[in-house]
Amino acid sequence: MELEVFKPVTEPEPEPGKPGPTGPGPEPKPEPAPVAGTRTLRISGNVPPEIWNRLGAKILPKLRSGTDIKIGIEFSVTVDGQMARSFEVDIKQILADMGLSDSVKIE
Numbered sequence: 001m002e003l004e005v006f007k008p009v010t011e012p013e014p015e016p017g018k019p020g021p022t023g024p025g026p027e028p029k030p031e032p033a034p035v036a037g038t039r040t041l042r043i044s045g046n047v048p049p050e051i052w053n054r055l056g057a058k059i060l061p062k063l064r065s066g067t068d069i070k071i072g073i074e075f076s077v078t079v080d081g082q083m084a085r086s087f088e089v090d091i092k093q094i095l096a097d098m099g100l101s102d103s104v105k106i107e
């Protein structure tokens with residue numbers, strides 16, 4: 001097996017009488033400036049129970065500084081079958097007390 005030896009590539013020297021390249025080359029185009037306007041951020045994920053209160057205390061005030069804030073919830077819990085009916089009634093009562101009966105459904 002023969003090994004090939006490659007010579008390093010060099011820039012061609014300018015011909016006599018012709019000017020060579022000047023400077024390091026063309027300047028890169030500047031990045032476009034951010035477009036003004038609005039952007040909607042959506043925050044989702046699972047939150048451990050230990051930080052529920054802290055999350056509400058820290059995130060909600062920040063969100064209120066924006067406009068058109070919408071907050072949805074999704075809870076999931078497993079309960080004993082014999083307690084399920086009374087558990088559901090209690091949850092419905094809590095939602096009614098908070099004025100959320102029409103906007104939050106229990107499945």
